Amino acid sequence: MQRIGVFVCWCGSNIAGTVDVKAVSEALGREPGVVYSINYQYMCSEAGQNLVKDAIRDQKLTGVVICSCSPRMHEATFRKAAASAGLNPYMVEIANIREQCSWIHKDMATATEKAIILGRAAIAKVQLNAPLTAGESPVTKRALVIGGGIAGIQTALDVAEAGFEVDIVEKEPTIGGKMTQLDKTFPTLDCAACILTPKMVDCAQNENITIFSYSEVQEVKGFVGNFRVKIKKKARYVDETKCTGCGLCTEKCPQKKVPNAFNLGLDTRRAIYIPFAQAVPKVATIDPDYCNMLKNGKCGVCAKVCTAGAINYQQQDEIIEREYGAIVVATGYNPIKLDNFEEYAYSQSPDVVTSLEFERLTNAAGPTSGTLLRPSDGKHPHTIVFVQCVGSRDTSGCGKPYCSKICCMYTAKHAMLTREKYPDTDVYVFYIDVRTPGKNFDEFYRRAVEEYGVHYIKGMVGKVTPRADGKLSVQASDLISNEQLHIDADLVVLAAAIEPDKTARSLGTMLTASMDTNDFFTEAHPKLRPVESPTAGIFLSGVCQGPKDIPETVSQAGAAAAKVIGLLAKNKLTCNPCVAHSDEWMCNGCSSCEKVCPYGAITYLDKEFRMPDRTVAIRRVASVNEAVCQGCGACTVACPSGAMDLKGFSNRQIMAEVDAICKE
Amino acid sequence: MTNNQRDQEQVLRSSGVNVLKCMRCGKCSATCPSYDEMEYHPHQFVYMVEKGQIDRLMASPSLFKCLSCYACIERCPRGVEPAKLVEAVRLLVIRQQGQNHLKPGDIPALLDEDLPQQAIVTALRKYSK
Amino acid sequence: MQGMNEFKPKIVAFCCNWCSYAGADLAGTNRLNYPADVKIIRVPCSCRVNPLFILRAFQRGADGVILCGCHPGDCHYTTGNYYARRRMTLLFSMLDYLGIEKERTRVEWVSAAEGAKFAATMNDFVATVTKLGENKRLEDLRCKQQ
Numbered sequence: 001m002q003r004i005g006v007f008v009c010w011c012g013s014n015i016a017g018t019v020d021v022k023a024v025s026e027a028l029g030r031e032p033g034v035v036y037s038i039n040y041q042y043m044c045s046e047a048g049q050n051l052v053k054d055a056i057r058d059q060k061l062t063g064v065v066i067c068s069c070s071p072r073m074h075e076a077t078f079r080k081a082a083a084s085a086g087l088n089p090y091m092v093e094i095a096n097i098r099e100q101c102s103w104i105h106k107d108m109a110t111a112t113e114k115a116i117i118l119g120r121a122a123i124a125k126v127q128l129n130a131p132l133t134a135g136e137s138p139v140t141k142r143a144l145v146i147g148g149g150i151a152g153i154q155t156a157l158d159v160a161e162a163g164f165e166v167d168i169v170e171k172e173p174t175i176g177g178k179m180t181q182l183d184k185t186f187p188t189l190d191c192a193a194c195i196l197t198p199k200m201v202d203c204a205q206n207e208n209i210t211i212f213s214y215s216e217v218q219e220v221k222g223f224v225g226n227f228r229v230k231i232k233k234k235a236r237y238v239d240e241t242k243c244t245g246c247g248l249c250t251e252k253c254p255q256k257k258v259p260n261a262f263n264l265g266l267d268t269r270r271a272i273y274i275p276f277a278q279a280v281p282k283v284a285t286i287d288p289d290y291c292n293m294l295k296n297g298k299c300g301v302c303a304k305v306c307t308a309g310a311i312n313y314q315q316q317d318e319i320i321e322r323e324y325g326a327i328v329v330a331t332g333y334n335p336i337k338l339d340n341f342e343e344y345a346y347s348q349s350p351d352v353v354t355s356l357e358f359e360r361l362t363n364a365a366g367p368t369s370g371t372l373l374r375p376s377d378g379k380h381p382h383t384i385v386f387v388q389c390v391g392s393r394d395t396s397g398c399g400k401p402y403c404s405k406i407c408c409m410y411t412a413k414h415a416m417l418t419r420e421k422y423p424d425t426d427v428y429v430f431y432i433d434v435r436t437p438g439k440n441f442d443e444f445y446r447r448a449v450e451e452y453g454v455h456y457i458k459g460m461v462g463k464v465t466p467r468a469d470g471k472l473s474v475q476a477s478d479l480i481s482n483e484q485l486h487i488d489a490d491l492v493v494l495a496a497a498i499e500p501d502k503t504a505r506s507l508g509t510m511l512t513a514s515m516d517t518n519d520f521f522t523e524a525h526p527k528l529r530p531v532e533s534p535t536a537g538i539f540l541s542g543v544c545q546g547p548k549d550i551p552e553t554v555s556q557a558g559a560a561a562a563k564v565i566g567l568l569a570k571n572k573l574t575c576n577p578c579v580a581h582s583d584e585w586m587c588n589g590c591s592s593c594e595k596v597c598p599y600g601a602i603t604y605l606d607k608e609f610r611m612p613d614r615t616v617a618i619r620r621v622a623s624v625n626e627a628v629c630q631g632c633g634a635c636t637v638a639c640p641s642g643a644m645d646l647k648g649f650s651n652r653q654i655m656a657e658v659d660a661i662c663k664e
Numbered sequence: 665m666t667n668n669q670r671d672q673e674q675v676l677r678s679s680g681v682n683v684l685k686c687m688r689c690g691k692c693s694a695t696c697p698s699y700d701e702m703e704y705h706p707h708q709f710v711y712m713v714e715k716g717q718i719d720r721l722m723a724s725p726s727l728f729k730c731l732s733c734y735a736c737i738e739r740c741p742r743g744v745e746p747a748k749l750v751e752a753v754r755l756l757v758i759r760q761q762g763q764n765h766l767k768p769g770d771i772p773a774l775l776d777e778d779l780p781q782q783a784i785v786t787a788l789r790k791y792s793k
Numbered sequence: 794m795q796g797m798n799e800f801k802p803k804i805v806a807f808c809c810n811w812c813s814y815a816g817a818d819l820a821g822t823n824r825l826n827y828p829a830d831v832k833i834i835r836v837p838c839s840c841r842v843n844p845l846f847i848l849r850a851f852q853r854g855a856d857g858v859i860l861c862g863c864h865p866g867d868c869h870y871t872t873g874n875y876y877a878r879r880r881m882t883l884l885f886s887m888l889d890y891l892g893i894e895k896e897r898t899r900v901e902w903v904s905a906a907e908g909a910k911f912a913a914t915m916n917d918f919v920a921t922v923t924k925l926g927e928n929k930r931l932e933d934l935r936c937k938q939q
Binding site (some may be wrong): 005141343394396397398399458459460462476477478482484 | 685687688689690691693695696700705706707735737740741742743762
């Protein structure tokens with residue numbers, strides 16, 4: 001039997017004005033198990049807290065009930081007071097007789113009666129309380145950043161700057177991501193490479209940062225502070241430590257007809273390649289799908305010309321296992337495939353290009369050295385049509401239901417730059433809405449219209465037909481003048497919707513990080529915890545969480561880094577003690593709890609049990625990882641055998657409250 | 665309830681179209697092959713039904729310029745289906761004028777197995793006027 | 794009519810700690826009235842509410858049980874309220890079958906900002922249950938004699 005003390009607070013007149021506090025403390029004093037019951041003006045004051053502490057010591061209380069304001073207000077205060085008097089803080093329960101009683105009822109008799117019932121419920125609960133101890137777990141002081149685009153780079157740099165080790169895992173041969181493929185960046189028009197490549201070099205030179213390029217995350221185990229990750233380093237057939245990045249092999253390789261993925265297939269590269277001049281790490285990679293030596297053992301030119309002796313045709317995939325305290329997802333995006341949009345003739349004409357291809361066509365390091373030429377005949381285009389929202393805001397099932405956010409601005413940028421460089425071109429932009437909410441964004445768009453004379457037309461393109469004379473006939477609507485337009489264009493640029501990288505879904509499963517229906521990672525709270533995943537220790541950076549432009553990505557990356565630093569700065573993590581717990585003897589290993597757990601906190605173990613008849617049986621039982629469990633209780637209800645219970649809110653405790661409330 | 669409101673309800677019900685899904689992109693009109701023949705274009709059609717201007721639509725010859733090619737339905741990114749609205753308003757005209765030229769009993773004989781049924785019905789209404 | 798025989802229903806309200814309990818607190822802070830017949834039990838999440846708790850309440854003579862959670866999509870634990878909604882749909886239809894009218898049970902989404910909604914919901918629920926009268930269907934009289 002517990003020795004319970006009841007402390008009824010007046011809260012000045014807030015409670016005492018409508019609740020007869022004296023009657024309450026007297027009535028509750030008669031409850032079974034209650035050995036001490038008083039009322040006081042301000043329980044939360046220094047003097048009030050001392051009353052609690054003294055009573056705990058003098059009356060040898062094992063449980064405390066405070067009848068006062070909401071536990072959301074002062075539960076922590078009273079728990080602390082109890083702890084300082086030597087009582088386990090989880091032996092304190094609060095009966096909310098202010099917000100849920102005195103403030104909402106006017107009649108003294110009614111309010112007093114209700115206050116007594118609420119007090120009784122709290123006493124009934126505390127009878128069944130058990131002392132709880134918050135567990136602790138250590139923190140591995142190293143972070144993993146998955147994805148080496150601008151988001152991952154910024155997060156890694158910020159975390160490394162604070163003195164923690166960071167590993168970047170990038171699946172391509174170089175870090176840099178999509179931003180390396182861009183020409184200029186809106187709204188200031190500075191060149192993407194000029195602002196990005198120094199950051200890439202910083203990553204390579206920072207002694208706290210390790211870059212695993214051409215690598216993928218294969219397995220993630222563990223929990224916040226203690227992740228164990230297997231990284232697959234794919235064979236690049238070049239010894240990274242020996243290659244100097246001189247590029248001689250990439251000039252001598254006889255296999256010249258490999259579509260250049262960096263230029264989106266607009267030109268070709270060799271089978272051994274460095275994606276672009278400023279690649280980090282600047283190391284060659286052999287494409288096994290095209291290399292003659294790897295395919296049929298005939299060639300070996302690169303090995304002959306390499307003075308560093310870096311070529312190794314026998315190289316194998318390598319698995320590296322590392323431990324991390326925090327993981328940042330920065331997997332980024334890709335433009336969608338345009339198979340569902342045949343009306344734009346993307347697959348029929350090389351002169352219909354996506355906006356990312358247009359970036360390469362205008363980039364000084366691109367296939368045309370920055371001169372805007374039609375891919376089909378290499379001629380200068382005179383009429384260019386930009387189509388926005390290709391696959392964005394599409395609920396018909398062909399595209400994506402969301403707004404891709406960046407297209408309005410980059411299209412304005414493309415249109416403006418084209419008009420600036422080639423004033424003899426006619427540039428049309430077809431839009432549904434122009435969305436420019438950002439610093440200097442609308443001014444930028446208006447400049448494209450007012451200063452550069454870009455024709456913005458409210459309406460959509462319905463059909464693009466390639467003609468025999470090489471022109472593209474564009475049929476579109478102009479909703480303002482209410483007419484149908486027919487434009488003979490030389491080049492059509494499609495602002496394709498963006499979608500999360502294909503690897504995101506499998507990664508989300510590995511991390512047990514939740515995702516929405518579009519495969520974007522969900523944040524722990526849409527407003528207040530925007531860079532954390534609901535899964536503890538997993539953080540989100542960049543477009544993997546939702547469409548973003550570069551400035552937004554960088555600020556989110558910095559925010560994610562701040563959260564990571566906050567986590568890694570701790571030596572130990574204190575866990576919430578109100579977590580689920582499974583009774584191994586009752587558990588029948590059905591996995592119901594594992595399936596409903598949103599955090600992946602439940603695993604199954606094959607455990608040996610000494611049975612009553614002295615035999616030893618191996619049974620499959622649930623085991624809760626207390627560091628991962630957040631204490632929602634979903635598993636306790638799913639459990640058919642009643643083995644799973646929640647500490648601090650156990651089945652018996654809640655039933656006791658129900659009983660107390662329903663008692664006459 | 666005015667006539668227009670009643671007609672609007674009738675059109676919405678018989679077409680099964682939710683006009684509120686339209687985001688005014690105009691792709692239906694961009695794609696329409698008989699655009700130049702029309703007084704009211706597909707996107708206006710959707711908008712006018714939404715605003716309840718059914719009388720104006722019923723009086724317009726545009727109604728019978730629609731080829732029912734369904735390009736607008738095919739291309740609409742929001743799944744609004746403007747051609748179904750045209751069809752519903754046509755139905756309303758015919759019912760109100762009492763000029764349904766087709767008797768249910770005649771239909772089976774007229775059906776061509778190779779033609780979609782919708783096309784036949786549409787064609788009959790259009791050309792028997 | 795303040796007679797002795799006036800029926801006062803017993804209502805148990807389960808509120809999740811993050812949204813609805815805070816909503817109830819807000820109703821108090823704003824001094825919004827609702828009947829004293831409602832007694833709130835705090836649970837971490839609406840998905841913590843075991844159907845057994847509700848059966849227990851009816852067994853012990855409750856006249857109505859209401860479960861309040863975060864709005865769909867706002868759950869502190871991301872998916873708890875969806876589990877609750879599904880479980881309660883099943884439970885309530887079973888209770889209806891047992892003769893406990895559907896109006897005696899309810900699931901309501903109340904956010905931490907919806908004090909007014911909390912009070913209005915409780916007013917409405919108490920009025921509904923009061924109209925239905927006492928619930929005897931599942932009550933276990935043996936529990937009362939103890």
